[in-house]
Amino acid sequence: MKMQKGEVSMSFKTTIGQNLELAVQQELSRMDNEWFFKWHFIGESKTIEIDSFRGRPIRYSGIAYSGSAIEVYWDTISRYRKIKVAEFFNSVELELLKYAKNVRRQAIAEAVGIIKMFAAGIQKRAVEKDRILRGDRINFPKPHDRGRWGESGVDAIDHRAAALVEGYCAMNIKQGDYYVIKDMMTEELSFLKADCSGQVDSIKGLVTGKKLFTFNISLPVTPGDRFLRKLPSGLVEEYIVENPGFQSGLGGAIEPHYQIDIRRSDALPAPAQTIINKIQGENARININSVDNSQNLSVSTSDDEIFKKLKEKLLGANLADAEQQHLMEAIDSMESSKGTPVFKEKYQGFMVAAANHASVFGALMGALALML
Structure with a gap:
C-alpha cells in the first residue's frame, strides 16, 4: 500500500504475499499519478485521454466535471476495481500450484488481506478525488460515494478466496x-x-x-x-x-x-x-442446551481485546493528529456497533479509512474480519 510517514511495509511469510503487496503498491501509485491525476485537466482546451478500461480511452476537452462526466468517472472507477481485484486473484491462482498445500492456504489468507486493502484504497481515493473535482479550489463539498462496489467488495473477495481454498487446499x-x-x-x-x-x-x-x-x-x-x-x-x-x-x-x-x-x-x-450459554467463575463448566456433560473450555480472547489492540497500534503509529482522530472514531464506531446489523457497514468504513495503513494494524485486520 502507499506508505505514510512513520509506516513500514507489512511482513508476509509467503513469496506470493510479498509479490502481491509490491504489485498493489505499484498499482496504487500508478493510479494516483496517472488516472486520478488526469481528471484535473478535462476542462482545458487540449484533449485529455483517460483510460476507460474498455480498450479505448475516454477523451475530454473543455468540459466541466459535472453531469455526465461525473457519471463516467464513477462508472469507470467501479469497473476498474472489479477488473483489478479479479486480476490480482488470477495472478495468485497461477502461482499456487508451485507450493505445498499448507503454503497455499497461508498465501491465500495473505492475498485476501492485501486485496481488501487495495479495494478500500481505491474506494477512498475515488471519493476524495471526486470531492476535490467538484470543488472550486477554495471551497469543497462534502464527500459522497457513488461507486458500485458490490462485485469487488468484501463479500466478493471472501467468496473468491473460499473458492481458491476449496480448489487448491483440499487435503487427501x-x-x-x-x-x-x-x-x-x-x-x-x-x-x-x-x-x-x-x-x-x-x-x-x-x-x-x-x-x-x-x-x-x-x-x-x-x-x-x-x-x-x-x-x-x-x-x-x-x-x-x-x-x-x-x-x-x-x-x-x-x-x-x-x-x-x-x-x-x-x-x-x-x-x-x-454457543456457550453459561460461563460462571474461573474454569467454569460449559452448558450447551443440555445438562452439564462438558469439560472445561477456556475462552479468553474477546472482541473487546481486538478493539483495544487496534487502538494501541493506532496510538503508537505516529500519524498526523487529524488522521489518528479519524481512525480512532472509525474504531469506536465499530466497537459500539458490534453484534448489531450495522457492524458490517462500520467495518467497511474502517477499512476505507485504514486503506493506507495496512502496516499499522497488520494481522489484526484478519481477526477483525472474522467478526463479520
Missing part, C-alpha cells in the same frame, strides 16, 4: 498429503453429539475446505454430530458432520483416522457466548 491422505496433514494438525476442536451430549474438548485436528481430519478415532462420530472450532478472535465456528469418513489406515504406514465431510452451520460464526 491417499494423494500423498499424509505427512503434511500430520504436521498441520494443530487446531483444537470440540466434539458434540447431535443431541448436545458427550462433549469432548482439546481434539487435535485440521479443518480444510469441506473436510475435517483427526486421528482421534475414539470419537463416536455419526452424521449430524457437530465440531466447534475456536478462532483467534474468540469467535466459534460450528461444523455439521455429513459423512464420518472413517479410514482404517494402510498397513501401519498410515494410521487409522477420520476424513470427515462437513458443512458450515447455517449461522455465521458467532461469539462464543452465543
Whole structure:
C-alpha cells in the first residue's frame, strides 16, 4: 500500500504475499499519478485521454466535471476495481500450484488481506478525488460515494478466496498429503453429539475446505454430530458432520483416522457466548442446551481485546493528529456497533479509512474480519 510517514511495509511469510503487496503498491501509485491525476485537466482546451478500461480511452476537452462526466468517472472507477481485484486473484491462482498445500492456504489468507486493502484504497481515493473535482479550489463539498462496489467488495473477495481454498487446499491422505496433514494438525476442536451430549474438548485436528481430519478415532462420530472450532478472535465456528469418513489406515504406514465431510452451520460464526450459554467463575463448566456433560473450555480472547489492540497500534503509529482522530472514531464506531446489523457497514468504513495503513494494524485486520 502507499506508505505514510512513520509506516513500514507489512511482513508476509509467503513469496506470493510479498509479490502481491509490491504489485498493489505499484498499482496504487500508478493510479494516483496517472488516472486520478488526469481528471484535473478535462476542462482545458487540449484533449485529455483517460483510460476507460474498455480498450479505448475516454477523451475530454473543455468540459466541466459535472453531469455526465461525473457519471463516467464513477462508472469507470467501479469497473476498474472489479477488473483489478479479479486480476490480482488470477495472478495468485497461477502461482499456487508451485507450493505445498499448507503454503497455499497461508498465501491465500495473505492475498485476501492485501486485496481488501487495495479495494478500500481505491474506494477512498475515488471519493476524495471526486470531492476535490467538484470543488472550486477554495471551497469543497462534502464527500459522497457513488461507486458500485458490490462485485469487488468484501463479500466478493471472501467468496473468491473460499473458492481458491476449496480448489487448491483440499487435503487427501491417499494423494500423498499424509505427512503434511500430520504436521498441520494443530487446531483444537470440540466434539458434540447431535443431541448436545458427550462433549469432548482439546481434539487435535485440521479443518480444510469441506473436510475435517483427526486421528482421534475414539470419537463416536455419526452424521449430524457437530465440531466447534475456536478462532483467534474468540469467535466459534460450528461444523455439521455429513459423512464420518472413517479410514482404517494402510498397513501401519498410515494410521487409522477420520476424513470427515462437513458443512458450515447455517449461522455465521458467532461469539462464543452465543454457543456457550453459561460461563460462571474461573474454569467454569460449559452448558450447551443440555445438562452439564462438558469439560472445561477456556475462552479468553474477546472482541473487546481486538478493539483495544487496534487502538494501541493506532496510538503508537505516529500519524498526523487529524488522521489518528479519524481512525480512532472509525474504531469506536465499530466497537459500539458490534453484534448489531450495522457492524458490517462500520467495518467497511474502517477499512476505507485504514486503506493506507495496512502496516499499522497488520494481522489484526484478519481477526477483525472474522467478526463479520
